[in-house]
Amino acid sequence: MGTISYILQKEFLQIRRNKMIIVMIILMPIIQLIILGNAADYEMKHINLHVIDRDLSTTSRTLVSKFRASSYFSIVNSSFDAEVADRDIRNDAADLIMEIPHGLERDLMRGEQAPISLRVNAINGVKGGLANAYTTQIIQDFNGEWLSDRYPGRAVVLPVGIAWSNWFNPGMNYATFMVPGILVLLITIVGVFLSGINIVREKEMGTIEQINVTPIKKSQFIVGKLFPFLVIALVELTLGLGIGRVIFGIHYVGNVGLIYLFSIVYLIAILGLGLLVSTITETQQQAMFIAWFILMVFILMSGLFTPIESMPRWAQIITDFNPVKYFVEVMRMVLLKGSGMSDISRHFGIMALFGLVTNTLAVWNYRKRV
Amino acid sequence: MKNSIIQIEQLSKSFGEVRALDNINLSVREGEIFGLIGPDGAGKTTLIRILTTLLLPDTGKATVTGRDVVRDYKEIRKLVGYMPGVFSLYEDLTIAENLKFFATIFQTTIKENYHLIKDIYQQIEPFKDRRAGQLSGGMKQKLALSCALIHKPEVLFLDEPTTGIDAVSRVELWDMLKKLKRMGLTIFVSTPYMNEASMCDRVAFIQKGEILEVDSPEGIVASYEEPIYAVEGGRFYQLIHALRALEMVKAAHLFGETIHVTTYRRIAPEELARAIKEREGMDISVREIEANIEDCFISKLHQIIH
Known part of the structure; x- marks a missing residue:
């Protein structure tokens, strides 16, 4: 126990020393949410x-x-x-x-x-x-x-009359719609990028060589690497939810605790993915490139910017393997619609499975020896 | 004879087409400084990484402190200290933080084994709050050595510790290793510098994945039988070519200010001087010398190549 707590202490110490990360952690939610939240609007004027x-x-x-x-x-x-x-x-x-x-x-x-x-x-x-x-x-x-x-007085027969009513977002406020989605992106970036790059950094600096000859256990090393980013991502989530509430005035209908619970499961899955990226790469540049590629696909096929329903069938099947899609859905369902545990149990199940697969692959692929 | 602490039998390792280690047999005795000497790419790092359980051998067997490097790797990791060829500590942590980190993951404390690192660590302790990335090469190395020793290992592996550091730090390092030896540690050190062989109790000369010779430095020099001469004068480049062109000369190499020449048969020094005078018109001085360890290695290398 002493070992793992000191490993964590060391990881947090290193993150704290990295000024860029600290700045990003604070600035990212502010910039992404405030600018994108206001800018993204699917209503077209003029x-x-x-x-x-x-x-x-x-x-x-x-x-x-x-x-x-x-x-x-x-x-x-x-x-x-x-x-x-x-x-x-x-x-x-x-x-x-x-x-x-x-x-x-x-x-x-x-x-x-x-x-x-x-x-x-x-x-x-x-x-x-x-x-x-x-x-x-x-x-x-x-x-x-x-x-x-x-023809006054005569009943007007129109083929079909359409009357609009926006449920769960009465004012059709796009910030309400976008902010929870963008929050998902924030958390995903922290999960995949930071964790993936962090482990490769040890490879690149050669420090992994020194670590590997120590009796440190694989599980201790991995927990030491993933836990800090889980914490950072949850801090991001809290910051983001706060900005959504205070600046955008979004009324969260559902149980925010449920969002945190789902976030943890989601993060374990996503961090596993970051870990997997870091096990197959040798330099931070490679890791960055692969992580960026994966994130691009995940984000553009998440249903946040393009409705999944309008995609061709084969693309829809691809989105079934996109964790970001599930989290965007859960965010909107819980925060805007007030869905409960029973409504998102399928999402929980899929995410747990995803996490199991990515982490198993990562641990299996991460070896101390060649 | 003392017990052997490292035993290597018919060890081989290939990376694709490259045969990094070819049927290595070695035995390192408890409490000695064992030097692995060879040029870059000879397989030194590969051998050390196998012995420190970072790499799996293809065939053959190796034991460290009686434990098998493949099967008992977990135990070996607790008993050996390893200083890699490149600085591998956390550059964004301070000296003190690095040391504490390695002490903790070995489940020990700095206090417990302070006596081992005292001499080394005291030299960098005044800077203990400085980040490792900001240290000079010599200081980095002292820190790396402290970290490799903090868990009181039985065997210390050092991969090219003297590469890339200044002459003063080099002398200091060998002094430190000798002190550690006196405390009972076995030290396995690799170096590309042949002149460092004399610092070791025994050395193995490795070339292209093969061990050419294992002996004490004195033993190696004593077993050297070829006549050897030191030649001075003239322009080096021209002279060395002129010497190599002579029929009686087997090999000629530059050693600092002089050229060391070996011949096929024992000759009078004047004979060589006269031959050069006749051929090139150069005045040189020739005297017969005792071979040093470098001469021995170079001659060994020659035998392999020719």
């Missing part, structure tokens, strides 16, 4: 619209004015020439072209279909998709109003 109104009727003007009134759109230009409009898109002056054909009002009066053409600049897929969705909604609104004006 989509630049180019209007070609060939009808120039009361009806078409009403439709255009609806777009003008919407805060989602700004009408940057209007013309009667498709080529001018195309040029606007090419120059990035417009994101969307709406072309109202000649005879819109007449066709509507006759009860015929009146097609409106929309062309979206889909260079930025997210922006294009959103522009499309918003436009469709405005045109649908317009349809409804037009019908009820035209």
Whole structure:
């Protein structure tokens, strides 16, 4: 027992001496959460619209004015020439072209279909998709109003009426949505990067050579390496949850204790991964590179930035092996929805299994001798 | 004869195509300073790493303090001290912290074995709160030696301790090793410097993974039979080539200010001087000398190569 406590003492001492790590531990949550939490917003304002109104009727003007009134759109230009409009898109002056054909009002009066053409600049897929969705909604609104004006007193039959209501995040506040997710990233970075690099450092400096001839046990050495980072990651979590509560005013619905419990299981899995990285590498540079590669995949396929549901089937299967995905889900479920232990027991199980696999592989791969 | 504390039998180790150790047989006696001497890449570090249980041999057997290096590695680790060739302590910890760390993981205290390291540690103690990374080469080495001794090992392994340190520190180190020997430690030390052989009780000369000779330095010198001459004068480069071109000369090597020449048969020194005078027109002085240990090793090397 004396040995392990002194090993831990030494590890903490070394971490404390490393000024860069200390600065990062404090700055990382502040920068990532405050900047990213505020910056990440999937709502799109001021989509630049180019209007070609060939009808120039009361009806078409009403439709255009609806777009003008919407805060989602700004009408940057209007013309009667498709080529001018195309040029606007090419120059990035417009994101969307709406072309109202000649005879819109007449066709509507006759009860015929009146097609409106929309062309979206889909260079930025997210922006294009959103522009499309918003436009469709405005045109649908317009349809409804037009019908009820035209046939007052008659029941308006709209194909499908959609009414939105954002559960668990009533104001559709993106910080509420993003902050718990970004917190997961923070913890993952501490887990994979710091632990992975720390052990390789001993290899690179040659200190592992001296350690290996001592009667120190493999388990003592590994616990000594992993425990400090578990503690640091939990400190990060606490800092992050505090920032979420105080600065973003997020109301945590669920049991925060459950988050800590899950974090510990998650961290053991992730630290095992860091350890595995360090056993297969010889230098900090190699470890850094591999850890970065793994984290890239984990983060981009975590469902934090791209919904997993929109990925192709094979990619969805890959995400089943992504621990970050489970933690993001658990964070959101518990903190925003108030899910309890029974709701996330599957996540616990998978994470425990993940931890078992990574740690077994790491310990098996880490040998004192060649 | 004292008991052997390290016993190596037919030990071999390869790294891929490279045969680092080839059928090594050695025996180190209790309480002696045993020197492993050989050029870079001869297999010195590999042998030490096998004996300190850091590396597994391919074939053969080795025991340290009677324990097998493969099977009983856990016990051996408690009984040996190891100072690797490169500084391997924590540079971000202070002298005192490093020492305390190694004492603790060996489940002992600095106080308990202070008498062993006292002479060495006292020299760096005034700087004990300085980080190891900021120490000079000689101080680092004293710290490394202190850390390797703090658990009172029976055998101390030092891998090229004199490589890369200044001449004064080198002399100090050998003095320290002699003191440790007097305290009863067995010391196994490797070095690429042949002149350090005379500091050891017995030496083994290793070359390309093979042990060429094992004996006391005196024994090695005594068994040397070839005539050897010291040659001075003229320009070294030209002279050494001229000497090597002579039929009677077996080998010629530069030793500081003089050239040591071995011949196939005993000759009169004047004979050599005359031959050079005739060939190159250079005036040189030649005298017959006693071979030193370096001459012996070089001659050994020659036998292997030719």
